[in-house]
Amino acid sequence: MGIVGEVMVENDKILNQKNISGLNFRISREIIGAGDKIAPIIFNSKRESIENTLIVSPPGAGKTTLLRDLTKIFSDGDKDISPCKVSLVDERSEIAGSYLGVPQKNVGIRTDVLDACPKAQGIILVIRSMSPDLVVTDEIGKDEDIKAINEAVNAGVKVLVSAHSDSLKSLMNRKGFRELLETGGIKNVILLSREKGPGTIEATISGKEFLNKNKI
Numbered sequence: 001m002g003i004v005g006e007v008m009v010e011n012d013k014i015l016n017q018k019n020i021s022g023l024n025f026r027i028s029r030e031i032i033g034a035g036d037k038i039a040p041i042i043f044n045s046k047r048e049s050i051e052n053t054l055i056v057s058p059p060g061a062g063k064t065t066l067l068r069d070l071t072k073i074f075s076d077g078d079k080d081i082s083p084c085k086v087s088l089v090d091e092r093s094e095i096a097g098s099y100l101g102v103p104q105k106n107v108g109i110r111t112d113v114l115d116a117c118p119k120a121q122g123i124i125l126v127i128r129s130m131s132p133d134l135v136v137t138d139e140i141g142k143d144e145d146i147k148a149i150n151e152a153v154n155a156g157v158k159v160l161v162s163a164h165s166d167s168l169k170s171l172m173n174r175k176g177f178r179e180l181l182e183t184g185g186i187k188n189v190i191l192l193s194r195e196k197g198p199g200t201i202e203a204t205i206s207g208k209e210f211l212n213k214n215k216i
Contacts, residue, residue: 001025028064028097030105034199035069041204042070042160042188043081050074050084050134052153052185055162056171057192062199063162064138066192068095068105070160071136075108084133084158086111089122095138120144127152134158146176153185167191168203 002024008016042053057063077083088111090096096103098115107113112130114122119137123145126132135152137145140161152159165171168191172178180186191202 028068028094028105031065031069031199032072032106033069034062034066035073037201038066038190038204039070039073039081041190043074045080048082050158050160051187052159053161053188053190054177054180054186055160055190055192056165056168057162058166058194059164060198061192061194063192064094066199067136067138067160067162068107071095071111072106072108074134074160075111083110085131086134086136087126087130087132088113089117089119089126089135089137090115091117091119091122091137092139095136120148123148123152127155127157132157134160136160138162139164141174141176143176146180149180150183150185153183159185168205 003017003020004022005020006018007014008018042050044051055063055066071086071088073081074084075086086108088096088107090098090113093115095105096107096113096115097105098113101115103113112126114126119140120142123135123137126135135157140146140149140163149159149161163171163177168189188204188206190204193200193202195202
């Protein structure tokens with residue numbers, strides 16, 4: 001739920017809100033099958049392994065819904081995709097929708113959820129203690145997020161993450177994301193839009209190919 005009104009600040013930190021003028025209720029929708037077209041692109045059938053992937057979209061374009069279903073697909077597996085151990089770092093409780101630590105959304109039978117934990121700290125915790133094959137998290141952006149993802153990749157753990165941006169080019173103006181592509185940490189980039197409704201897939205491109213086309 002989003003709350004707007006007068007914000008109380010002290011030493012540049014938000015302490016509270018008062019004189020509430022509006023509420024925004026966001027209700028997550030679980031769409032089983034939302035990731036069916038994308039999953040085979042992310043899963044390398046020759047290596048029987050998931051490739052590190054970044055999903056990019058503006059707000060409201062369906063990236064969290066897609067991320068949730070992909071988490072389920074890779075956790076459960078199917079006739080073409082080998083199942084794997086997934087660690088989901090769900091900082092804002094939007095993917096698994098956990099209540100009292102228990103996921104209310106279907107994120108797969110082999111998925112361990114770290115709920116309400118800051119992404120960077122959570123990623124380090126799970127790669128050290130949960131031995132995941134795949135780490136999933138939503139809306140990365142801070143320098144510490146990028147650093148933690150690099151640590152996961154360097155540890156041999158696959159990553160499936162998302163970020164807010166209206167285009168791949170604007171994303172590349174942010175230093176950390178360019179670093180992820182330049183180091184080869186991210187193999188696939190998927191761009192979503194609302195052109196034909198939430199979840200419209202605008203492009204799927206390899207990280208290396210995108211860098212070659214968008215040199216700065």
